[in-house]
Amino acid sequence: MPHRNAPLTETGRLRLARCVVEDGWPLRRAAERFQVSHTTAARWADRYRRLGAAAMSDRSSRPHHQPRKTTDEVEREVLRLRQEHRIGPLRLAVRCHIAASTAHRILQRHGQPPLAALDRSTGEPIRRYERARPGELVHIDVKKLGRIPDGG
Incomplete structure (x- = not known):
């Protein structure tokens, strides 16, 4: 699903790319018609030429590799120390x-x-009074008054 400010959905991208690649529209005219920049229109048309209709979907923005990622050994050591000594991140x-x-x-x-x-x-995690529905846990306070004879 495209982000909420995206000017084109997958269908709109496909229409734009087909107008440029198959119907021969000038790039700037197609961009103006679909209300996107000419660089965006060029990007979608180029993807359509190279990869076809399947390339019109969103791609992940996650990096392909992370050279400075924390190693698994360090992660295991952090978790082991946390378990053994119960210390915080600092x-x-x-x-x-x-x-x-x-x-x-x-x-x-x-x-x-x-x-x-x-x-x-x-x-262990501290368990509080947490219930799934309101009114599931009822608490009543009772106050008893002593008998006071007439006159105090």
Whole structure:
């Protein structure tokens, strides 16, 4: 699904590319007709020439490779230290020689909750009174008054 400000959907891209490639429209005329820049129109027409109709769909913006990605060994070490010592990202970063933001991202990626949400002695997540529906947990306070004789 294209982002909400995208001027063309996959169908619109295909129409634009066919107008340029198959029907021989000038690039600027097709761009004006579909209300996109001529560079955008050229991009879609070129993709259609090279790869056909299948190339009109969105591509992932994720990089093909990440040369500076944190290694699996470092990630395992961060998770092991977290499990054994129950320390936060700052101390983990110092021990593993990485940035604190990297340690924090590793913990988040592996679903580790913040230390404040863990029980200090067991390391288990603290269970609060959380219910699926409103009214499922009812709490009643009762106040008893003592008998006071007439006159105090």
